[in-house]
Amino acid sequence: MSTSSTGAVAKARTDIQTETGTSAILSFFRRWGTILVIILFGVFFSLMSPYFGTVSNFNNILFSMIVSALLSMGLTYVVAAGSFDLSIGAVVTTTSIITALLIPSIGWIGATAVGLGAACLIGAVNGVLVTYGRLSGIVTTLGVMFLLGGVNTYLSGGYQIPVDYNEAVFRFLGQGRVGPIAFPVIILAAVFVCGHVLSTRSKAGHYIGAVGDNPMAAYYSGISVYRWVIVSFVLSALFSGIGGILLTSISSSAQPVGGQGYLLEAFAAVFLGATILGKGKPHVLGTLLGVFFLYMVSSGMNMIGISFATRQLFNGFVLLAAVGANAALNREEIHLKFI
Amino acid sequence: MATPLIELKDLAKDFAGIQVLKGISLSFERGEVHGLLGENGAGKSTLIKILTGVYSPSGGEILLDGKPIHVHRPVDAHAHGLGAVYQDSELAGSMTVAENILLGNEPSRIWINRRNIRQEAARIMQEIGLDLDPDRKASTLTAAQMQMVTLATLFHRRYKLIILDEPTARLSAGESELLFKMIATFKQSGITIVYISHRLHEVKLLCDRATILRDGRVSGTLERGKIDEEVVTQLMVNRSSADLQIENHGHSQDRVVLELKNLSTPRLAPLSLKVRAGEILGVTGPLGAGMEQIEKCLGGLSAYEGEIVIDGALTVIRNPGDALKCGIALIPEERRKQALFPSLSMAENVSLPALSRLAKRGLVQGAAKRRYAEGIIQRLSIYPNAPDRPIRYFSGGNQQKAVIGKWLERQAKVYVFVEPTSGVDVGAIRQIYEIILKMAEAGAAIIVISTSVKELLALSETIMVVHDGAVSAQLPRSGCDRDGLLAMTISKEANPKVNMVVSA
Structure with missing residues (x-):
């Protein structure tokens, strides 16, 4: 396509140069638009409800978004590498079940380690299938998602697995408090800082981005493309695994199903996050703000008495608007990709 | 004379029995700009593809610094420092110019230091005389600038031989000037440039030597100063293959x-x-x-x-x-x-533009579609006569006939x-x-x-x-x-x- 439309491209470029006035406004909105929208919604809900703009509500929002935020941040790496991971929801459940099952026999540290190890293994399998196995990311992870659904039911027998009340340290992970702040929120913050540094400052993040942007260029630059795709899937599964362990600790039990619900939220957050700061590609900070936005709006609407159905409607609308804005800002010459 | 950087010995390539390269022996010296000329089909692109690992040669050998090397895949070529800049450069669009130049060769081990990358890239660009903002996103560059950034990456990675295939085809006069200056810098640092172009004045201006290919063979190598129109044309023209004996005797009407x-x-x-x-x-x-x-x-x-x-x-x-x-x-x-x-199959491909005519009451008639396709296959003597075979399994010539076939009945x-x-x-x-x-x-x-x-x-x-x-x-x-x-x-x-x- 690029060869067939050079003339038009050249024309488009001159257009951009002549419209510097409007493009300054455009680039401002491109960078700050989404954040502006988030702030506006925050202000709106604060005006509508006296309980919204309080510290305790802020804490509540953070607490409720923990698992979702972890999944979304992990998914960010896979989307940045140019693939999809639909298995993350199921990974949450699997990790949760494995951990809860093992705590009585090998203690919480061992159980947590095995749970996270299993998550990483699933991620590695996804990655290897997508790269060396030459399978499509969507189909592979969809298959793994179903597969894990079976494993989960098999391991749990279809019942919830309780965690013993005496596992005080393990329960502290999800239920503890440090001053006014919930301990899992601190874990989330720590994971976020690591994840953000990893993606912006490390070679891993740099190469994952390069691979997602132009795999051919990455290949010719001597980057081992497959390795970084696999790493992105492992990171995604690992983050989901951490989410699964916190979920187990928060509810003192593992549920046989339910992780899937987080999947769609995570995708919404990643694509919403891609518009933040005008990056046009997924990044960890954007994803975190995206999750926060979804949960903030949900909490706010709840407070001013808007029904669940309307909230869902709104979430769908937000996702379409965010992706639409992204497409409008990064206009392609000819649009012929429909994935 | 010292050993040449690259020496090709009797390099041959055939595709399904058709000889495209019939024994090319040629050498590229260190730090020379070597022009490569020849008509379409003379074997230039096949030769490049062998040097860059896209094709494997079917005979002969490639010597690098006097030692035989095997180039079977593009990675091999890159490992040996042989690279090509095509018209569509391969850059990561959302990364900056600096990040692209140093991609895969970042100065640090685990962490990324943006300032270091920018400084290093700026130094490289200054060295080769490329004036660009290192922080610009690669996707905002013009085709020419992308090409030059690609050149900068090859320079930075110490490539020994860089092939430029019609590099000025999409450049303006000013951009071409810049490219020529870069080529001069590359030459000074001992990089060999193979310069392929149909534009003789560029070849005259830039090249130390120029080799003319004809019909899969080296027809002659000229030193700088001896490259002129008449000689080049003489060496290029392939009289033996003028035997297609097809000529248009004129069918034009007045309308x-x-x-x-x-x-x-x-x-x-x-x-x-x-x-x-x-x-x-x-x-x-x-x-x-x-x-x-x-x-x-x-x-x-x-x-x-x-x-x-x-x-x-x-x-x-x-x-x-x-x-x-x-x-x-x-x-x-x-x-x-x-x-x-x-x-899609051959039949589906050729009947696609005619589907609306082959449909009855909105439904495409399978039998009618097949008859239609068979008619076209026969008229264009597409071989093999296999309407149901996916078109990617047909040879280039038969694929081309299918494209023509698509429009045949549309008139x-x-x-x-x-x-x-x-x-x-x-x-x-x-x-x-x-x-x-x-x-x-x-x-x-x-x-x-x-x-x-x-x-x-x-x-x-x-x-x-x-x-x-x-x-x-x-x-x-x-x-x-x-x-x-x-x-x-x-x-x-x-x-x-x-x-x-x-x-x-």
């Missing part, structure tokens, strides 16, 4: 089908021409010199100014759909990308062929020429855009040469011979050896 009035784009000076029914107009010139603009305008792929008149009616072509509606069929060069559906008024025989095996070329001539006989107006002089002489009734976005000559087929036309394509000032140049 003008297609008329362009002052058609122009940013890369094409206003152009006016008329194509009559049954006439085949051949358009040639150096790659990227503007002839591709004609096809883009007529195919609805590029915005244009001026008027396109078909059968006396003014038409506006904004997209490929418009082009079809007013009776223009474009048969593009990159048929696999732009004209065929590789996984377009104007056909635009772009490099109709590129990637087509020799046997099928003749058949394709005959098909095109038959279409002209049936009264279609045809434009053939091709860089192959041989092709134009076989097909055209009228020939037009385009240089630097403007028509440099337009004359009847009878008014030029092979040598003359070849000279005109490599140099603007050449005469067709007969005084029949008609200004456009």
Whole structure:
């Protein structure tokens, strides 16, 4: 396509140069638009409800978004590498079940380690299938998602697995408090800082981005493309695994199903996050703000008495608007990709 | 003399029994700019693809610093420091210029230090005389700038041999100047440049030596100063292969089908021409010199100014759909990308444009579709006669026939062929020429855009040469011979050896 439309491209470029006035406004909105929208919604809900703009509500929002935020941040790496991971929801459940099952026999540290190890293994399998196995990311992870659904039911027998009340340290992970702040929120913050540094400052993040942007260029630059795709899937599964362990600790039990619900939220957050700061590609900070936005709006609407159905409607609308804005800002010459 | 950097010994390549390279022996010295010239099909692109690991040679060897090396995959070539810059550079669009230059070679081990990357990239760019903002996103660069950034990456990675394939095809004069300066810097640091171009003045200006390929063999290597039009043309012309013995005896009628009035784009000076029914107009010139603009305008792929008149009616072509509606069929060069559906069967591909006619009450009749496809397969003698086989399993020549077959029954008024025989095996070329001539006989107006002089002489009734976005000559087929036309394509000032140049 690029060869067939050079003339038009050249024309488009001159257009951009002549419209510097409007493009300054455009680039401002491109960078700050989404954040502006988030702030506006925050202000709106604060005006509508006296309980919204309080510290305790802020804490509540953070607490409720923990698992979702972890999944979304992990998914960010896979989307940045140019693939999809639909298995993350199921990974949450699997990790949760494995951990809860093992705590009585090998203690919480061992159980947590095995749970996270299993998550990483699933991620590695996804990655290897997508790269060396030459399978499509969507189909592979969809298959793994179903597969894990079976494993989960098999391991749990279809019942919830309780965690013993005496596992005080393990329960502290999800239920503890440090001053006014919930301990899992601190874990989330720590994971976020690591994840953000990893993606912006490390070679891993740099190469994952390069691979997602132009795999051919990455290949010719001597980057081992497959390795970084696999790493992105492992990171995604690992983050989901951490989410699964916190979920187990928060509810003192593992549920046989339910992780899937987080999947769609995570995708919404990643694509919403891609518009933040005008990056046009997924990044960890954007994803975190995206999750926060979804949960903030949900909490706010709840407070001013808007029904669940309307909230869902709104979430769908937000996702379409965010992706639409992204497409409008990064206009392609000819649009012929429909994935 | 010291050992040359690269020495090719009796390098041969055949595709399914057809010899494309018939024993090339050639050496590239350290720090020289080596021109590579030759007609289309002389073996230049095959040679490059062997050097960059896209193809494996079927005979002979490649010596690097006197030692034989094996280049079977693109990675091997990169590992040995052999690289090529194609017209579509491979850059990561969302990364900055600096990040692209150092991609895969970041100065630190685990962490990324943006300031270091920027400084290092700025140093490299200064060294090679490239003036660009290192923080600019690669996707905002022009094609020329992308090409230069790619060059910078190769320079930084200490490549020993860099192949430039028609590097100036998409560059403006100023950008070309910059490129030439970069080439001089590269030369000074001992990098060998293989410079492929159809533009003789560039080769004269830049190259220390130039090798001319002809029909898969080295026909001669000239030292700087001895490179001139006459000698080059003589070495290029391949008399033995002028035996296709096809010629257009003229089918043109008086009725003008297609008329362009002052058609122009940013890369094409206003152009006016008329194509009559049954006439085949051949358009040639150096790659990227503007002839591709004609096809883009007529195919609805590029915005244009001026008027396109078909059968006396003014038409506006904004997209490929418009082009079809007013009776223009474009048969593009990159048929696999732009004209065929590789996984669909031959029958499905050829019957696609006719589906609405083959449908009854909105449903396509399977039997009718098959009959229709078989008819076309037979008429174009597509081989093998396997309507249900996915088209990607057919040879290049038969794929090309299928593209023509798609439009055969639509009976377009104007056909635009772009490099109709590129990637087509020799046997099928003749058949394709005959098909095109038959279409002209049936009264279609045809434009053939091709860089192959041989092709134009076989097909055209009228020939037009385009240089630097403007028509440099337009004359009847009878008014030029092979040598003359070849000279005109490599140099603007050449005469067709007969005084029949008609200004456009």
